Amino acid sequence: xxxxxxxxxxxxxxxxxxxxxxxxxxxxxxxxxxxxxxxxxxxxxxxxxxxxxxxxxxxxxxxxxxxxxxxxxxxxxxxxxxxxxxxxxxxxxxxxxxxxxxxxxxxxxxxxxxxxxxxxxxxxxxxxxxxxxxxxxxxxxxxxxxxxxxxxxxxxxxxxxxxxxxxxxxxxxxxxxxx
Numbered sequence: 642x643x644x645x646x647x648x649x650x651x652x653x654x655x656x657x658x659x660x661x662x663x664x665x666x667x668x669x670x671x672x673x674x675x676x677x678x679x680x681x682x683x684x685x686x687x688x689x690x691x692x693x694x695x696x697x698x699x700x701x702x703x704x705x706x707x708x709x710x711x712x713x714x715x716x717x718x719x720x721x722x723x724x725x726x727x728x729x730x731x732x733x734x735x736x737x738x739x740x741x742x743x744x745x746x747x748x749x750x751x752x753x754x755x756x757x758x759x760x761x762x763x764x765x766x767x768x769x770x771x772x773x774x775x776x777x778x779x780x781x782x783x784x785x786x787x788x789x790x791x792x793x794x795x796x797x798x799x800x801x802x803x804x805x806x807x808x809x810x811x812x813x814x815x816x817x818x819x820x
Contacts, residue, residue: 658738682768
């Protein structure tokens with residue numbers, strides 16, 4: 642899968658130390674200019690649905706499981722690669738200093754009606770909920786959170802970058818819309 646971007650969190654001056662490697666699968670589900678997002682009240686941000694892939698789990702299996710759990714997505718199909726975002730961030734658990742996160746992003750189609758979500762306890766406590774929203778509004782919201790909120794989490798820069806890349810590569814340009 643193509644590398645979209647590699648980033649290192651500004652708090653990391655070098656990559657020496659114990660590194661935890663984590664793979665995640667994230668879904669890009671579009672309906673025109675609307676996109677299925679997860680809103681997280683704790684961080685006041687919008688993120689692509691998806692998350693960590695379990696040990697021994699295939700990326701596509703992990704994607705489908707995460708989309709079903711976090712959004713209630715049904716009949717996930719037409720899955721195709723979009724790209725991978727790699728990042729190095731400080732890790733919050735004592736056994737490692739750094740997390741090396743690889744987010745594998747896939748474009749897919751789902752049925753219009755969402756089923757029930759199956760959030761984990763921490764996701765419920767963080768106030769996560771699936772929402773359909775205009776992608777440009779999601780970008781503007783996240784940019785405002787980056788600039789003005791102390792609540793922002795470490796993933797907001799990744800998510801905002803990905804949203805802009807989706808607009809650039811997957812949405813029709815004004816000229817394409819006119820024809």
